[in-house]
Structures are given as C-alpha cells and as structure tokens.
Amino acid sequence: MSERREQGWVREEGADHVAPDFEPDLQGDLHTRHLTINLGPSHPAMHGTVQLKVEVDGETIVRSECNVGYLHRAFEKSCEASTWTQVFPYTDRLNYVSPLLNNIGYALAVEKLLGLSGRLPERAGYLRVILGEISRITDHQTCIAAQLMELGAMTPYFWLMEGREALWDLIEAMVGARMTTSWCRVGGLATDMPEGWDGELRHALDRCLGILDDVDALVKRNRIFIDRTRGIGAMSAAEAINRGWSGPLLRACGVPYDVRRSMPYLVYDRLDFEIPIGGSGDVYDRYLVRMEEMRQSDRIIRQALETLPQGPLCVDDPTVVLVAKSQAHGSIEGLINHFKIIMDGIQVPPGEVYSYTEAANGELGFYLVSSGAGRPWKCRCRPPCFPMVQSLPRMVQGLMIADVVPCFGSINMIGGECDR
Amino acid sequence: MPSWWWLLIEVLVKVVLVLVPLLTVAALLTWDERKQSALMQDRLGPNRANIGPFTLWGLIHPIADTLKLFFKEDIVPDRADKLLHALAPILALAPSLIVYCVIPFGPAVQIPGIGRPIALQVADLDAGLLFIFAISSLAVFGVALAGWASNNKFSLLGALRASAQMFSYEIVLGLAAVGVIVVFGSVRMSELVARQATPLWGGLPSWGILVQPLGFVLFMVAALAELKRSPFDVPEGESEIVAGFWTEYSGMRWGMFYVAEFVEVSVLSGLLVALFFGGYHIPGVDPGWALTGHTVAIPFTSHGLAIAGWGWGLLMMLAFGLKVIVGDVVLQQIRWTFPRFRYDQVMSLGWKMLLPLALLNVLVTGAIVIR
C-alpha cells in the first residue's frame, strides 16, 4: 500500500481522477483506491442507530470507525433532576430488551448506598432473581435471533421471538408492562406474582427450551453458519480484558468472570448454576455461550421457583418504602410519610457507591453519588456494551464487509444502553 | 392463408401458453413465499388484503402489491445514469422469460383439425441448451448495469458481487449440464426430454437425476448461485449492503427485479424438471400417445378408457406444471432454511469445490459412455 502510494498509484483524497505522473507500469499492481462506506446510522445491520464508517479495499476492511450517540437521551442529567425513585422508569429505557435487569441493578445500587444490602426480604430477593433471569433469557433470545436474521437465517429468528413473546407475556402479567417495567422499588418490589403464574412460567420455559433445541438443530452444526462465525471477531482473553469487556463476550474468550458467581448478590449464592465459557472468543463461541447461559438461567429460575419463600416484598423501613395504601389513606402519619417520600424523595445519606450486577450484556454498574438529599447528585450508569462497541473496529479489522454483521450482532449493542 | 401465417399464430399461442402461467406462477410464488415462510416460522403470513369479505388466504396480496407498485413514485437518483438505470430491470427480467421458450412443456401432440403434430414448445432449437446458457448469461448485464447506473456504493458492491458470482457459477452450471448432454447425446431440449422417457431398468425411467445424480446436485447448487437465491443471495445481502443492486430502485422498476426473481425460480425449476426429472414425462405413459391417442384399461373391469391424443398432451402439460411447482416449493424451502454465505466463501465453493467435482463428473460420465 505505502509502496503504491510512493509510485503515485493511490489517489489522494479529494482528487477527482487518477493522473499517474509517469508511464503506467503494465506489469505492476492494478491501481485501486479505497472506498469509504457508511454503514449506518440507518442501516439494516445496525440495529439501533450507530454508524460504522468503513474504508474497504475491495470487500476487505482496511479501517473503520464507530460512532455512537444517536440515541443519547441525557439519562444522567434527567436522573439528577429526579428523586431516587423516579429514576426507575429511566432505567427501563437503558437496555430495553431486559429492562428488569436494569431495574434490579439500580435498586441494588441505591440499597447499597442506603446500607440496606442484606436486609432485603427473602421473597423479594428470589423474585428479583427469577424476573432477572427471565429478562436475561429474553435478552439473549433477542440477540441470537437478530444475529441469525442478519446472517440470512430468518426462520430461527421467528422461533426465538415466539419464545420471547411467551416470556414477555408473563412479565406483563406480573409487572403490568412488557418493556417499561419499572418494577423494582428501593428496598423491595412493586408487585407480587399473580396466582398460577409459576405454573405458566414453567410451561413457557419448557417451550423456550424446546425452541432453543430447534434453533441449535438448525444452525449449530450448519456448515454455512460455522463458516460465517468461526474465527470471526476472535479476541484473546488478555486483549478483551484490556478492552474492558465483560459478560458473555468475555466469557466466550475463556475468562470465567460472572458477577453472579464471583460477587454473588441477591440469592445467587444459594442457587446451583454453571458459568459457560468459550475458548477462542469468536462469534461462534459467543453464540454457544449465550445459548448455554439461557439453559442455565432456566435452571436458576426453576430452582428459585421451588425454594421461593413466602413473606413481605419490601423492607420494613418507612423512611425508604411507601406505606400501605390503607395507611396512607387512613392515617395522618401514613399520609405524611407517603407525601414526604413522593415529594422529597428517599433521604439517602451522603456518600458514593459503585454497585454492579450481571446484566445480559455484561457488568452493569451504577455509580451513585448522594449529597444527602432526595435526588441523586450523580447517577452514572456503566453500560455493559459500551466497551464492546468500542472494540468493533478492532474486531472487524482485516475482515470483509459481510463479517461486520455477525461481529456487530454478537456484541448485542443496545442503543438505549450504549448511548443513554 | 399462407402457411407462415399459421406458423405465427401457432407460435403466438404457445408464447401465451408459456408466459401467462409463468407470470401467474411468479405472482403466486410471492404469495407462496410469504405463506410458506410463515408456516415454517409459526406465523400467519399475509391475510389482510381483501375484496369485500374475501381474503382468500392472502391470495389477494399479490394483486394489492402489484397495484401498489404501479402507483408508487418512481425515484431515480439525482446522479444516476437515467438510461441505464431504466434499462437494467428490463435486462434483468427479459432473459429469464426468453429462456422458457426452449423448454418443452409437453410432447408433440395431435390436435383435431390440424393436420400435423404440434410440438408443445415455443422454439425447438437445435442448440437448445446452449441457447439457454447464452441467454441466461445475459442476465448479468441487468444486474451489473443496475449497480453501476445507480451511483450508489452499496449498489456497486452488489453488482460486483453479482457479476463475479454469476460468471463463476456459469462454468459449473455448464459443466454440470455436459454430463446430461453426454448421456442423452443431444443439446436439443426436446430430445433431452424425450430420451428420459426410455426405461432404465426395473421399470425406472432414465430421468436425469437417476443417471446423473452428481450432475443434478451440481446443477442445482450452481443454478441457485446463478440466480442469486438464498443461501447465495450475497449480491442483495440486505444486512450487509442494504439491498445490493436493488438499493436505488423503487416502484415498478423495483417490481421488475422482484418479478424477475420469482420468474427465475420457475425457470430454474423448469430447467431442473426438463433436464433431471423427465420434463413432461409421466412414468408409465408413453409420450407417443399424445400423437396417436391411447386406451387405458380400467382395473378390474373389461372396459377401457379411451383418451385422445390432445388429452394425453394436456395431461403431460399438467404433469410438467406440477413438477415445476413442486420444484418451486422446494427452492423456497431452501431459501428459508439456510443462512447466507459470505462473498469469498461463495467464490471458493464455486472454484475449489464445485468446479473440480463437475470436471470429475464429466470425466466419469464420458468414460462410462465411451465404454
């Protein structure tokens, strides 16, 4: 390339036509020039809105640049103007495919700041685990479905969507919404599960497991799929760590890091599950890791359903949790309590915490700073997919345009989470 | 009236006999594609377009789509080459329609009132198969021009991919057909089909798929690639290069590409049937009966059912149509099953796998035939 530039064969940027300043060497290399293509911000493969500017030599990517931010909604600034509780709806819109995991992550962060860690009622802990794992399954289903669809395999996409619908229906039955859940509260939960819900959940999970097997049967040993994904976007464990990866992508590189295991929160330490890891960190391994994680999530949910204890949903602390409606309407103390929490917000002592949970895409961190008031001084969300999207240019370097699709699909970039 | 006048009428009737079902089937295939994929994917598929209370299982959708396409704004990019941009869809559609004129859709048939037997084939060329290759290789012009004239990088990439792919697979396609030519000893389509009616052994007809199984597989794969059907649809790989050479087309020009795609499915299916599935041939039925008529004995009775020559001809035409439609459905099934190749994988599959296999097939076939 540089040699060709010296020979005058490579067109300088902005030049309208090539004018070699010497007699063409007919035996030499063909004079070619690189083509810059905008994949995005509006492009079929860029779910969400993200721009990948690629410079290609033929079909091979020479250089690329990733631009995010098209979905920026001032999450942090909005949070600073809201009470601690009012932040929950904003967290729904971070990773909108698994909103419950964001709810849980944020609730845990505020509870940590309040010093409530470990005082959460048993039942709330179990229910958070169950709903969180359902969300993890829906997130992975969406990711794999989209990834396969972009590879041209349309059929498994619809199968996985069918399973996701079944689970979202159950979330709706419990929470009242499919995506905009806002289900957690500081110190507990908003709603308990309706009657017969657990039976339906087991039924839906059976269906989802069947779908997973079907999808595996269709693509796992499909030669085209393997050719398209093996060795594509591979990353060594050391580099992945240096690039700040976490979640399924890091595990696909062979690093067995999962917050649920290495730093158990809620009731994960009482549940039996495995952390699947891959070897080469390529797209195929990521597929396998995600598929296995769904099966493990299924195990977790079934165990949690079996051992689900009875009891209250929220901590018994009227400075944090709203009083019962009957009290709020029936007694002046209850009414004042309700009013203070709604209007002034929960009074959180000054300090700062970083709380982290295992979201579907990796470590979801919330760095909260409180000034001792009812509103966060700072509410920083550490988005899991941010470092992965940052690594996309490195991943596709030297690959072909078509390889951008599986690489990007396997990152599972969620615009709401990445751009906040 | 002079005899050439009659000839013209005969040809025109045959053209109508080919074109009308072909385009109808193409329209129906758009419906079938959606319904069939819906069936595979646990969906309902199209079911909303209606005339009054009738939705006809979504069968009205092709009509609605056509109407919509006709009335859509035809957008031509500012810096596109207007002439080539307009020409490209025609060039893409025409070859696939022309190819069908040499595919026999029925045997020579004796029709009452006409003195001589009528061949159910628009043009029975000596070099039928070669004609098909010649014409189908023209289709690449439509694609390449569409990509070039659109003045769009995605279109250009799509056109590049398409051209490279179509040129590469033409070779395999031709070599795969050489096996059939060697076995049946002709490139005239009517003879190729007629020879497949001769019994092989054990009552089996000598259909192409039985005497040339490897040739069939190679031909089918190469033809899929030639037609840019999934899993070889890299030229229009929507998730990578938006829609490839289709990107800058809208309205009925886009519609022509769309129709061309489905016509091509039927053409491919028709070719496969003609070369490998005995064409119009029905096992146990002699194509000669279409000329002479024949009486079939009804089992367990002493009676026989006398069917005239044109009746047999009609029956065999229907058999051909049925085979083509079954082929269409199978091709759709393939489309909704596989992921897409990558461009370089398509190339290496063509040159490194299929081409040596095709050469081997020619070699082995030749050796057996000479012996």
Added chain:
Amino acid sequence: MAKPLLEALQRRFPTEVLQCHDFRGDETAIIRRDRIVEIFTWLRDCPDTDLNLLVDVTAVDYLAEGLSGSPSSVESESRRTSPNQHQPGKPWYQPPAPEPGATARFEVVYHLLSLARGWRLRVKVPLTEQDPLVDSLVPVYQSADWFEREAWDLYGIRFEGHPDLKRILLYEEFIGHPLRKDYPINRRQPLVPMKDPTA
C-alpha cells in the same frame, strides 16, 4: 476488610495518594493527577494489586456555592427544582485539594477490578475548574478510550495524550458540557446548520 490494596498503594506512592477511605465496602483512593499513568500501570501489573480490568471512567462535578470560584454562574435547574439538595455554604463533600491552595471542582473517577482476585478499587483524581486536565489512560487500558471521550463530552475534562479526544454521545456542534452542574437542564441548543453533503 484489611484494605491491602489501599495500603499497598500508599506504600508505593506515599506522596501521590491524597486520601483513602472505605464506604459501604468500596475502597477508594484519591490521588494527585501528576503520575497517574505510572500509578495505573503499577496497579495493573503489580501482582499484589493485579487490577487488570478498567471497568469505568467517569467524572463528578462537585460545584456548589462557596465551593467554586464562580458562584454567580450557578443557575442549576436541578437545584431549583430540589430545594433540599444541600444547604448553601455548607458543602457536604469537598474533594481534597489537588495541590496546596487550589480548590477542586471535578473528580475523575476510575473503577478498577481484578478478575483473578475479585477485588475492586476506586481511584479518584480531583481537578480544578481552571485546569480540568489529566493524563489519558488509553496507553494502559484501552477500555479508557470511549469512557474518557464521554467524560470530555459531558464534563469537559481533557485527557492529555488521548488518541482521538472528541465528543462521543453528543454532536460536534454542541455548546457546553451538559453534566456540569452549571449547565441548566432546560437549556436549548442552537440548531445546527445543514451540512453540504457534497462537501
């Protein structure tokens, strides 16, 4: 917790570490900005610390009346809508002075994780309002790249030596750094003129 991390850090860089604390189990070290590349390289490579994953980089603006040099510029909408945010003149938190006599307004916050040991460390670097500049960590941790761009974008912290420090979540024409406390939440930005696509 015995805080081996903080002790090791203090032993190794006694003059650089300004302050250490442990709140709700989060170990925090506040360091001076001068040698942070060296400090983070050590934190990453030293087997006693082994903090090989930079989880997050962000900044906090601790602007408050009586705290900053320009109290008149404070017109924070968020403060207006939350009267009990804090009492003026009585700061609830004052970042340590980065150098004698200076007042810090910002803190750049780094979160580190050791995958092998499972421990975490928060490192904070106080910066003044006049000179919000700190060395970039991209040579040490590549994950710092976008996080630092985000901190520049939203807080206006400049990272010296960053390969491509430009806005990331907002657009190039955006005026100001919106997560600073003196940026009102309801400020409107001017419309951006249409770019000439042929240029």
